[in-house]
Amino acid sequence: MSEQTLSNLMHEDRRFEPPAEMAADANVQEEAYARADADREAFWADAAERLDWGRKWDQVLDWTDPPFAKWFVGGTINASVNCVDRHVDAGNGDKVAIHWVGEPDDDTRDITYAQLKDEVSKAANALTELGVQKGDRVAIYMPMIPEVVVAMLACARLGAPHTVVFGGFSADALASRITDCDAHVVITSDGGYRRGAASALKPAVDEAVEKTGDLVRHVLVVRRTGQDVAWDDSRDVWWHEAVDGASADHEAEMHDSEHPLYVMYTSGTTGKPKGILHTTGGYLTGTSFTHWEVFDLKPETDVYWCTADVGWVTGHSYMVYGPLANGATQVMYEGTPEKGRWWQIVQDYKVTIFYTAPTAIRTFMKQGREIPDGYDMSSLRLLGSVGEPINPEAYIWYREVIGGDRCPVVDTWWQTETGQIMISPLPGVTAGKPGSAMKALPGISADVVDDDAKSVGNGNGGYLVLKEPWPAMLRTLWGDDERFKETYWSRWPGLYFAGDGAKLDDDGDVWLLGRVDDVMNVSGHRLSTTEIESALVSHPKVAEAAVVGAADETTGQAVCAFVILRDSAGDGGEDIVEELRKHVAKEIGAIAKPRQIMVVPELPKTRSGKIMRRLLKDVAEDREVGDVTTLADSTVMDLIKSKETSAS
Numbered sequence: 278m279s280e281q282t283l284s285n286l287m288h289e290d291r292r293f294e295p296p297a298e299m300a301a302d303a304n305v306q307e308e309a310y311a312r313a314d315a316d317r318e319a320f321w322a323d324a325a326e327r328l329d330w331g332r333k334w335d336q337v338l339d340w341t342d343p344p345f346a347k348w349f350v351g352g353t354i355n356a357s358v359n360c361v362d363r364h365v366d367a368g369n370g371d372k373v374a375i376h377w378v379g380e381p382d383d384d385t386r387d388i389t390y391a392q393l394k395d396e397v398s399k400a401a402n403a404l405t406e407l408g409v410q411k412g413d414r415v416a417i418y419m420p421m422i423p424e425v426v427v428a429m430l431a432c433a434r435l436g437a438p439h440t441v442v443f444g445g446f447s448a449d450a451l452a453s454r455i456t457d458c459d460a461h462v463v464i465t466s467d468g469g470y471r472r473g474a475a476s477a478l479k480p481a482v483d484e485a486v487e488k489t490g491d492l493v494r495h496v497l498v499v500r501r502t503g504q505d506v507a508w509d510d511s512r513d514v515w516w517h518e519a520v521d522g523a524s525a526d527h528e529a530e531m532h533d534s535e536h537p538l539y540v541m542y543t544s545g546t547t548g549k550p551k552g553i554l555h556t557t558g559g560y561l562t563g564t565s566f567t568h569w570e571v572f573d574l575k576p577e578t579d580v581y582w583c584t585a586d587v588g589w590v591t592g593h594s595y596m597v598y599g600p601l602a603n604g605a606t607q608v609m610y611e612g613t614p615e616k617g618r619w620w621q622i623v624q625d626y627k628v629t630i631f632y633t634a635p636t637a638i639r640t641f642m643k644q645g646r647e648i649p650d651g652y653d654m655s656s657l658r659l660l661g662s663v664g665e666p667i668n669p670e671a672y673i674w675y676r677e678v679i680g681g682d683r684c685p686v687v688d689t690w691w692q693t694e695t696g697q698i699m700i701s702p703l704p705g706v707t708a709g710k711p712g713s714a715m716k717a718l719p720g721i722s723a724d725v726v727d728d729d730a731k732s733v734g735n736g737n738g739g740y741l742v743l744k745e746p747w748p749a750m751l752r753t754l755w756g757d758d759e760r761f762k763e764t765y766w767s768r769w770p771g772l773y774f775a776g777d778g779a780k781l782d783d784d785g786d787v788w789l790l791g792r793v794d795d796v797m798n799v800s801g802h803r804l805s806t807t808e809i810e811s812a813l814v815s816h817p818k819v820a821e822a823a824v825v826g827a828a829d830e831t832t833g834q835a836v837c838a839f840v841i842l843r844d845s846a847g848d849g850g851e852d853i854v855e856e857l858r859k860h861v862a863k864e865i866g867a868i869a870k871p872r873q874i875m876v877v878p879e880l881p882k883t884r885s886g887k888i889m890r891r892l893l894k895d896v897a898e899d900r901e902v903g904d905v906t907t908l909a910d911s912t913v914m915d916l917i918k919s920k921e922t923s924a925s
């Protein structure tokens with residue numbers, strides 16, 4: 278990356294030392310880095326020892342046929358047994374596994390590990406009745422209700438890989454995933470609650486099933502909202518009829534360590550979604566260990582809450598498999614972030630560890646601190662962030678307003694593909710820098726390289742790569758080994774290309790700069806969308822910003838920014854655009870000054886909260902706006918377009 282990338286991020290020199298008490302008592306201490314460096318495989322073998330195995334492995338890692346890794350070769354394990362039975366067997370059956378909070382007020386359920394074990398066993402028996410066998414794929418399309426966790430663990434128990442499709446996806450998206458992984462059974466519900474109203478899910482399943490011909494033999498339906506549903510007796514089965522009456526005894530088979538656990542579809546930049554395949558032993562080792570390490574989990578006393586939807590990898594690794602394998606007590610919330618509801622939940626359940634995404638934090642910042650200030654959140658001791666770079670302002674706000682200036686913030690970098698957290702501070706060890714994910718975790722080897730795969734060294738930027746295999750890594754793309762090799766391993770031999778740009782500061786700490794496809798080239802200078810967004814958000818009137826590089830005849834690309842103002846800024850005043858352009862010039866340099874700034878009411882986001890820059894680029898380049906089907910709210914683009922017309 279050129280010298281011209283005058284990073285305002287790198288001017289950040291605030292440091293937050295871990296609280297002394299946490300440092301003294303942390304699950305993972307500084308020595309872990311050296312221990313893992315000395316013998317990586319022994320380090321991961323120790324992590325695997327934390328789980329219950331049927332048969333121990335003969336070999337920790339087989340990397341003789343890269344990029345196809347095998348972890349804990351010869352071992353057998355059952356993920357479901359590790360997530361439920363072993364806690365019951367250890368005498369913790371009465372411990373709450375899930376404090377479930379429904380969207381309608383007063384709709385709550387506490388589920389103990391013993392109850393969860395019974396439900397999972399019943400569901401496994403019911404699925405067997407429906408003809409599901411080891412190796413069969415099962416599609417799950419559900420809201421955030423306990424049955425989705427039960428369904429996943431029942432599949433895992435049988436060795437039937439699940440593919441969870443986010444409940445906000447369309448019937449088309451569901452159909453293409455069912456077809457791609459050849460699923461004969463779909464688990465769903467009549468509907469779910471969204472912003473106070475029942476919203477249907479079953480019709481989308483019916484439509485998807487229709488589109489897939491005679492592929493789907495059974496649809497298992499949880500009654501959640503009680504709304505009317507169309508019913509096909511030959512195919513549809515009520516969950517309460519099939520599961521409630523089933524036996525709670527289920528002898529689980531131990532599966533091969535490399536037996537497929539699940540397929541999670543993630544969108545590439547173009548083309549059909551990629552089915553990321555995760556297998557059992559390594560995945561469970563990587564997720565449970567990092568959950569215990571990065572969140573410093575004390576299972577006896579902590580109340581953990583990850584706000585991610587189960588339809589995303591964060592929900593899989595850090596709401597289902599990691600925390601449950603660790604015997605954690607956690608909160609699961611059905612709804613979306615609304616004003617004070619989250620903080621009410623933190624107060625009510627005395628949540629100690631809280632894990633969310635920067636986009637949510639910025640939304641709350643926009644609403645003002647008075648809302649969270651109205652709740653007692655003194656139970657919190659650790660905060661996590663995931664999904665996109667967290668700009669220093671959001672980090673500081675999160676730390677101060679939500680964390681009472683006493684909780685470390687762990688900014689965790691990872692991907693659907695990596696399965697587990699890869700780069701993150703260790704809460705008892707690292708003096709955190711706002712905006713930096715800091716260092717690769719012990720046992721993980723990451724670097725930042727240039728076009729020729731050479732390490733860029735401290736003080737420089739380039740591409741983030743992973744140099745050594747890790748336990749929870751994807752094993753392939755479902756049914757497409759070639760695309761797996763091509764997408765991640767073909768750019769440089771032996772290196773996993775993550776698709777993210779990153780910079781190493783003078784201490785060698787990592788600053789994520791967004792996807793490399795979001796890197797702009799303005800007059801031959803490389804600029805990161807993230808850096809400019811961060812500069813904009815550091816202005817007191819700005820709540821959120823998205824930046825794209827739009828084609829420009831003279832400069833190649835030009836910086837175009839879309840900003841949402843804070844409620845307190847009103848309309849920002851007449852000169853708001855000029856004021857913000859100057860601010861960026863001051864923060865980063867004249868080269869980064871946006872050619873165009875549009876003040877907008879909303880930004881187009883995917884349902885996982887990622888800004889769809891592609892659509893903003895269409896606006897900036899004055900094109901017809903492209904495919905909006907993966908937007909959380911498809912009306913947002915109309916709002917933005919109408920702003921544009923009224924401004925011009």
Ligand code: 6R9
Nearest residue numbers: 663664665666688689690691692693789792
């Ligand atoms: C877990 C998850 C992966 C992409 C990844 C990167 C971005 C995730 C981040 C982050 C900066 C972090 N990303 N965490 N960027 N700092 N802490 O989000 O998986 O949905 O597959 O997205 O998200 O660009 O490549 P996934």
